[in-house]
Each structure stands twice: as structure tokens, then as C-alpha cells.
Amino acid sequence: MFDELRDSLRHLSSRLDPDERRRMSGGMRDAMVHAKLAIQDLRTALTTTEARLRTEQAELETVRRRQGLAAQIDDQETxxxxxxxAAQHAxxxxxxxxxxxxxxxxxxxxxxxxxxxSADLKRIMSGFAPEASSPDAAARREVEALLSDDPLAAVDGAELPPAPRRSRAEREADAEARLADLKRQFGK
Incomplete structure (x- = not known):
């Protein structure tokens, strides 16, 4: 639901400059406020649905009561x-x-x-990196390994096969292509 905000948090955590981190954390706080408002909208929608449900349940009970009364006086049309x-309300x-x-x-x-x-933002604002427990941490590690200068960088515990030395631009282009592929796979 909040994928964009989570990506921004990860991007923010990778920055080392404290001034830039402070500047960006203000925008992140604004995004958190918007996320909190979205949660409030979800709560409001749930409350509305519950009220409609109570109304329909009351209508169903009324119709069933009337059906029983009509059956007692043998009014088949009613x-x-x-x-x-009753079927519609049910x-x-x-x-x-x-x-x-x-x-x-x-x-x-x-x-x-x-x-x-919120916990990640607090950690970032205090100068610590967020925990790497997100579902796409493996993809991020793969991209980081591709960008590293070590051609044998580990990805999920497995070593990559030896590759010829590539320029940073080649590694970045490869990482961007893989990232775009991952985004397509996850529908982003």
C-alpha cells in the first residue's frame, strides 16, 4: 500500500550526508502524515460499511417478521x-x-x-539504517552486489561466477536493467 514511501525511506537511509538526511526527512514526515490520513480514510470506510450492515440486518429482520405475520393470517401474496x-436483504x-x-x-x-x-523513519532520523527485513531486501542486495567493485559479491549467500572487470557505468546500466525488470515483475 505504501510502496512509494517505503522506497523513499530506503533511499533516504542510504544517504550519508546528515544535512541532506534532515532535509529529506521533512518530506518523509509529510508523507507519513498522508499515510496516516489514508489509514483514517480506511477506518471511516469501515465504519460506514458497518453502519450499512447494521441497517441491512435490521431490514432483514423486519421483512422476516412481516413474512411470519403474513403466514399466520394465511396471506400468501404478502x-x-x-x-x-428477504432474499435481497440477505x-x-x-x-x-x-x-x-x-x-x-x-x-x-x-x-x-x-x-x-514509522520505526524505519525514526531509525533513519537517529542516524541508523532501517532493518533489512523487507520483502525485496534480496533484490536490493542483488543490485548492490552488481554495483560493487567486487565481482564475487555474494547474493543471498551464493557467490556470483567470476566476471570480467566491468566499468562502473556498465555495472550501473546492468543494475538499472535488472531493477526495471524487477519492477515489471512486481507491477510497479
Missing amino acids: VAIAERF ERVAVLEAKRMVQQQELDLAEREYESM
Whole structure:
């Protein structure tokens, strides 16, 4: 959800100049505020869905009560109409329950990501690099290995085969091509 912000955090953490880090951290704080607002929007949407669900459940109960009353007085036309409306309300209730579940999962995910990014930003602002536990840490290590001067740089514990010495420009071009390929694979 917050991939752009996470990428900015990683980029910020790789900078060594404290003045530049301070300047960029102001923009990162603004991005965190926007992320917090997005989480609030998710909460509002979830609250709205829950209210709609309660309304539909009440309507379903009303229709079923009326259906029962109509059956008691043997009014088959009203019973048939009530059955049709009960089916509609039951379907809406089912959809809203599924929607509520998905919205709750999305909110939980966004909150976890926000907390993780907040912790990373605090670490960066204190001068430490963020933890490398992100899902694309392996891809980042691969790109870093390609950019390093050591042709035998390790990628995920495996050594790369010996390669002829390449210029920094060649290594950077290769790394950019691999990064673009990874972005295409992950749909960024």
C-alpha cells in the first residue's frame, strides 16, 4: 500500500550526508502524515460499511417478521413478496459482511505497514539504517552486489561466477536493467 514511501525511506537511509538526511526527512514526515490520513480514510470506510450492515440486518429482520405475520393470517401474496425482499436483504447482508472483513484486513495491513515505516523513519532520523527485513531486501542486495567493485559479491549467500572487470557505468546500466525488470515483475 505504501510502496512509494517505503522506497523513499530506503533511499533516504542510504544517504550519508546528515544535512541532506534532515532535509529529506521533512518530506518523509509529510508523507507519513498522508499515510496516516489514508489509514483514517480506511477506518471511516469501515465504519460506514458497518453502519450499512447494521441497517441491512435490521431490514432483514423486519421483512422476516412481516413474512411470519403474513403466514399466520394465511396471506400468501404478502408471504411471497416478503420472501423476495428477504432474499435481497440477505444477499446484501452477505456482501456487506464480506466487504467489512476485507476492509478490516486492509486496515490491519495498512496499520502494520505504517508502524514499520514509522520505526524505519525514526531509525533513519537517529542516524541508523532501517532493518533489512523487507520483502525485496534480496533484490536490493542483488543490485548492490552488481554495483560493487567486487565481482564475487555474494547474493543471498551464493557467490556470483567470476566476471570480467566491468566499468562502473556498465555495472550501473546492468543494475538499472535488472531493477526495471524487477519492477515489471512486481507491477510497479
